[in-house]
Amino acid sequence: MEFTEIDSGIFFGLITMLSWGIWIIIGNAASESIDPRTAAAISYLVAGLLSLGFIVVSDASLAVTMRGGMLAGAAGLFAGIGLISMYIGFSQGSTTMVSTLGAMYFVVAAIIGIVVLGDNITITKFTGIAFAGLSIVLITQ
Secondary structure, three states, X not given: OOOOOOOHHHHHHHHHHHHHHHHHHHHHHHHHXXXXXXXXXXXXXXXXXXXXXXXXXXXXXXXXXXXXXXXXXXXXXXXXXXXXXHHHHHHHOOHHHHHHHHHOHHHHHXXXXXXXXXXXXXXXXXXXXXXXXXXXXXXXX
């Protein structure tokens, strides 16, 4: 049996999946130990410092265009709203429900991609989005 080289997108996608899965569990524990809003702020502060450190040790370009800076800022705004909402959600509901609903962000991105950006809709994509919607219904019951 031969092992093929893993596509770097899959590799980093798996790291993202594992890291965010662990982050959800630790974030839930943090929001039970301290005010969820404070936990969210500490979480993003550490993430921000890690990101800045990565820029310093990598060969990342520090050139920022107006458009790129505005888009990155808007992305950070929505990421922050989602983060705060998730931490507060942990204090109001179960980790399973809050994390599953939050993890369905890809459905929103897929719909925006199709409607606004003109991505092609295939029966496979449509079926995947429909199953994701069904999973939301099942998880929240």
